Amino acid sequence: MPRFAANLTMMFGEWSFLDRFAEAAEAGFTAVEFLFPYEHQPAEIADRLERNGLEQALFNLPPGDWAAGERGLAALPERAAEFRDSVARALDYALATKARRLHVMAGLAPSGSAEAGAAYREALRHACAAAAPHGIDILIEPLNKRDMPGYFLDDFGMAADIIAELGLPNLKLQFDIYHRQILHGDVTRGLEALLPITGHIQIASVPLRQEPGTGELDDARLFATLDELDYAGFVGCEYRPRAGTLEGLAWFVRAPRR
């Protein structure tokens, strides 16, 4: 059974963000992920992780002005300097929390734009060069346009091509099964083909983005497939609980604490 990371942005919303760490540990998680830690000091996050025996699986670089609708900076040529600052800021948090994976969000730009594509590649080169000395992987994640209209990276083949083209050892795919099913389907064959370049996996039911096992996919079968493929990474639980977080954990098989 894969090692699950509770997504503290989407789950445990019944508690304040900093209290979610203890609740996730109490519920049996040994790892967490979230979108953005930046409202809190790195030491605060590190303290919660330490106190609750949790590993930080992943978080995102600063996305620009999220409230204003921005969804990342990497593919925006006019924001290159801000992107570089966001890399430095995310690395401060990664070093404090011992996170080994950072998700770089591309932003809203035409997927076929040569200018956006060039900016994106340059941004990824910069982020990977800054992260590599710390043993940190940079992840890119195709997102479906129903959830994120206008998002630059909206295709798993495009992501795999960019990873191959750049050839950076610490540039990897964030394989979100929810987006894969919406964008392409063919989830099992996609996992088989892309696992060699995959640095992190996420799960949510399709189409409602709720608990595993409640949508159109046989999520338990996919977890068994990950075991058969010897996937040793995390599976981030990036879903919105249908009712209460704890009430919705019947699917969750607790991994032994390491």
Ligand SMILES: O=C(O)[C@H](O)C(=O)CO
């Ligand atoms: O939405 C997703 O699936 C991504 O994982 C993300 O972090 C941006 O929302």
Ligand SMILES: [Mg+2]
């Ligand atoms: Mg995701």
